Amino acid sequence: MSGIVLSNAVRQNLSSLQATADLLATTQSRLSSGKKVNSALDNPTNFFTAASLDSRSSDINNLLDGIGNGIQIIQAANTGISSLTKLVDSAKSIANQALQSVAGYSSKSSVTTTIAGATADDLRGTSTYSNGLAQSIGLQDGQGTPGVVDGDTLLGGVAATKTGGTVGGSGITAGTALSALGANKPVAGDTMTVNGRTITFASGGAPDKATLPTGSGVEGQLVTDGKGNSTVFLDSGTVQDVMNAIDLASGVQKVTITGGDATLAPSSGTAAAVTSNALVLSTSTGSDLSISGNNTLLSAFGLNSGATGAGTFKAERTASPAAGDGVSRANMIQADSTLSINGKTITFKDAAIPANADYGFGKVGSQNIITDGNGNSTVYLQGGTIKDVLTAVDIASGAQTAPVSNGAASLAVTAGSEASKVLSGGQLQISSGLAGDLKISGTGNALSALGLAGNQGTATSFSVARTATAGGITGKTLSFEAFNGGTAVNVTVGDGTNGTVKSLADLNSALSVNNLAASIDTTGKLTISASNDYASSTIGSTESGGKIGGTAASLFSTASAPVADVNAQNTRANLVTQYNNIIQQIKTTAQDASFNGVNLLGGDTLKLVFNETGKSTLSIQGVTFDPAGLGLSSLKSGKNFIDNANTNKVLSSLNTASSTLRSQASALGSNLSIVQTRQDFSKNLINVLQTGSSNLTLADTNEEAANSQALSTRQSIAVSALSLANSSQQSVLQLLR
Template sequence: MSNIVLSASVRQNLLSLQSTADLLATTQQRLATGKKVNTALDNPTNFFTAQGLDNRASDISNLLDGINNGVQVLQAANTGITSLSKLIDSAKSIANQALQTTVGYSTKSNISTTIPGATPADLRGTTSYANAVANSNVVYSGAAGGATAAIGTNTLGATAGTVASSAVVNDNSATPITNTTLLYGAAGALTTQAASSFKDGDTFTVNGHTVTIRVAALPTAAQLSAGQSIVGNDVTDGSGNTTVYLGTGANSTATVQDLTTAFDLASGARYVASINASTLVATLGGTASNTAAGITTLTSSTGADLTLTGKADSLAALKLTGATGGGPTTITATRQTTGSSLSTLITDGSTLNVDGHIITFKNGNAAALGAVPTGSGVFNTNLITDGSGNSTIYLQGGTLQDVLTAIDLATGTKTASISGGVAAIATPGVASTIASNGTLKLSTGTNADLSITGTGNALSALGLTGATGTATAFTASRTSGVGGISGKTLTFTSFNGGKPVNVTFGDGTNGTVKTLDQLNAQLQANHLTATVDANGLLTISTVNEYASSTLGSTIAGGAVGGTITSVASFTTAQPPIQDPVAQTARSNLVGQFNNILAQIDTTSQDSSFNGVNLLNGDTLKLIFNETGSSTLNINGVVFNSAGLGLSNLVPGVDFIDNGATNKVLTQLNSASSTLRSEASALGSNLSIVQVRQDFSKNLINVLQTGSSNLTLADTNEEAANSQALSTRQSIAVSALSLANQSQQSVLQLLR
């Protein structure tokens, strides 16, 4: 071939055609591979850089598979925890069922003692009390000097008080008036009819009773109402209210004596001896009002001061007042004390309230009149009692000793039996007395603490108003004797981890215990409860939670200290007695519980993926980059029953009472808390792994994109190049044909 000689133009065209063919081959390779850098010869820098990026992307892609497996391992562990939580809830349900089951003991451990009279409202019971004596202030008699000590015979009333008029003469002469002087009318009367000071309907008020003047004829006995009687020209109702009948003629038929008698009947200075009888009898120690030698003397009773209010003209007619006119005026006559009476006289209507019983002081003596209420009886003439502690003392004859007797009847120190209107007094207690210095030594009795209040002046007159003389009540406490538990203290040591208790019995204030509810409130903190029955049997027992424990034992504690009464203490606590039926039911629940624990063990063992079990103690290690410098180690846990702090229950030991059951519930609650905590940790780790998983995916994409950017060809550009090269190649072939035409022309010449 070397001997062939080509022309310069042919050779030039041939070289151009070869170059175009080479370029076309290169373009077609780029179009075929899509890369403009296929070998290191194409672009060494881009080729090796892209290869490094592809290698890293490949390495990370390999690690991504491990990350994906790690996600599944975490999800398998989370699924296991969810199942374990449900199993724990089932175990809790069984434990709660045990709590609702009948207590496993027919009799719980207890101690008891009998407190006579104890009730749920007052555990202190019946207290035996001894009599106490309370002293009054010194009480004096009315003797001159005011310093003579009172004695039992000193009377409650006193010498009657008097008020005397000026001398009065009749209208027609200088003759002084007397009891028989007519009130008005003919010569010798008190006043003339025309100037009469006594008119129909005039009234006088005497110590709360009413005296009425009537210008009318005296009624006959047949015309009287029940209880009324006739005394001279007076009609009286037996209660101190009297009507004076003046008659209907020009001359009064009523005398000065009739008027003063009406005043005496109202004041109590006189009384009617019997119903429908006209005989007047002076009251005990009293003196009737009288008119002699022109002077009218009005007297009070010995039991009440006289207070008379009436029309001034009527009283002025007797010269009892200097006032005149139709208006009212008041006259008084005050009793006088003596050595035989008290220095302070008790006023009519005063009362003493002694332990809820009433002692009433009255002026008129119903006992002397024989007017004794049905069911009551007279004692010592001046005291009427109803046999239940309520008494009436009559001031006209009553003595200080009568007051002491009435107080003793009210406190129960003395008792009264009633028969035929007469009271027989017995003294089962310590009677009240009077000290030599005049102090009243009042017995409290044993029925109740002594409490005396009063109305009127009874308290002060008897020295019962305290040291300052201003007290409104007199009180004294009995002496507390054997029986009852007020002030007693019981001590309980800690029972099954409870709070030790000191219980002091009292009135329920300042931390003391009175009621059953208050006692249980204090015992509750020490897992104990109390009951009391109708016989006063106080029983302290364990609560259901610790029904299997023996009160006061070395293991459980709760020993009781203190003697609650002087004659009895608590019984020795006996062990609880099991209920076979209830214990069988609780044993069945133990079996169900243990089955749950077996399922917990198998569930934790099955919670694996690809041979890794984070609930069985395995460790998961994840590598996140190609150099191994970024890793995450997730340590597994052992979540079988033992790992969760649970163990198989023993029949007859566990679930036997609420306390044992609550211990199991506490373990289950702890296991639930552990599972929740681990679930939270797994969730946090899963979140980290998923973030790295997404990061690795995105990084691989970045690396592969960077590699492609370095090596990929622009297909549009390469297609245009291919088209241009094809055109060039066609032109080169035509040019080569033209270049060969000169040689063909020579060939034609040779032919």
């Protein structure tokens, strides 16, 4: 066979066919494996680079399992913290129940002393009244004589009269018919206003009393509502009816209504009259006279100049008929002014005292005062005097008593006290009474009009302090060392000035910083005891402190020990048991908050590795969140929850534990976020590495399929060409035969 020689054409065809077969085999290998680089022979650089990328991707993928476990460990710890937080909140609820339950002691440790006559307002002991002097005032006496005041001096001043102009017509008298007053005579519908009350003129005659509204009464041709408002009927009305209406409105006269009949009687001032064809009108002793209305109507009674439009007629009370005696209208008390005495109120009214003082209110003798039996009074300015004011002040202060019965008040000076009075120099001498120090404030001009803004008074108040008698604790000192961590107290009993303590409120203010409180009963027994928060502590004990001292210490008893309330302590003991059950659950919950053997609430440390070299790591240090780690412990019955202070200490520990849990939950949340971020980063990096490796080694299947098809065609053509070459050689051999 070695002597066989192939032609050049055959040899070329065979060579082409072999090359095509090799290329086809390579293409089919790439299609079957999906890679264009299957070994280092294909492309050493791409092969080894892809292998490195695949190796790193595999290493990082192996770390993902550890990262996932780390996430579960953190979440297990976070779940444990959530449960621990709920348990701590339950423990807080139990502690709050202890605070809200009945006090654990029927009585607290205390020291006591009895001070005769001591009250909540004045701890100094038995006191006697004292008097205060007002500034001298100059009103005028009840007879209109100028000079210094006395008890009969009128509060509202002295009534004054004023004569109007000539009334229309001639020979006018009180009985003159209204229809005879000339062209300007009143007509139906006309009105005039007197001191805020209304007089109305109506046609016809006065109605029958049986038809009048309840509370109204008729007198002549005048119908009044009993409150100063009147209607005058024109058919038979006279000038006297109009004058009566003006007097009722101004308070000069008062009315009593019985069965529809109105009976008029003098009140204060002088009843209106007609003199020399003119009306002579009077103010009351409580207010000036002011009449307003249409000028045409007023001119019919000579009360203006006859001009058109609205008009007025005025008359003023007088404080003094002579000038230069220091008396002025400013000294007349204004209506609705008030005086406030130790929480009681005196009100001044511009009216005459009512005819009746029923419905629980009492008229004080023959004076112009009505009192409610509780120290509050009304003084009526029409007829009211300085004596009336002093009586009302004494009723409010307790210097005089005025119990009310059947509409009357029986006045009497309180034993051991003195009634207020007017001194010869015109000064008011005000008694403090025995019940408490006196303080008077006011509205309107009452203080200044009565001289109470001078001497012992100011622009806003007037004060009179009682005098303490011997045997009290005035000037004595009282001290307590620091009690249960409070601030030591050292006080001096006195009149409340210069830092001294006078009232129970003053004493409690001083004791409050030392966890002590004071109280006093009606017998003068002063008790200083431990505050509610420290009901289990004994004053002056070695454990609690609070030893009593000072010059008043000998007056006080030895400190008593607190007396436990059995039922209350049993209730608190049950709460201790409930609390301890929760503490046990906190312990077991912290132990169970593990995953795969790692417990971040049990003190374990979690270390996570994030890259293949081990250089990128995160260490999470665990905590010990058993009760001790949270600063909590089991309680002891009879020691814990026994009073509010002890319970508050437990609550404080629970609040600290809650803060610790919240802080650790925040730290775990931050670490969990970091780990989850690194987990996502690792997954994405693996994808990047695998993609890079694929780009270096993977074949393009579309390209390789096309190559395979082309090589198959090329192989077919090569086979055909080889066949043709063989056919040509066969023809030559045939000729040789």
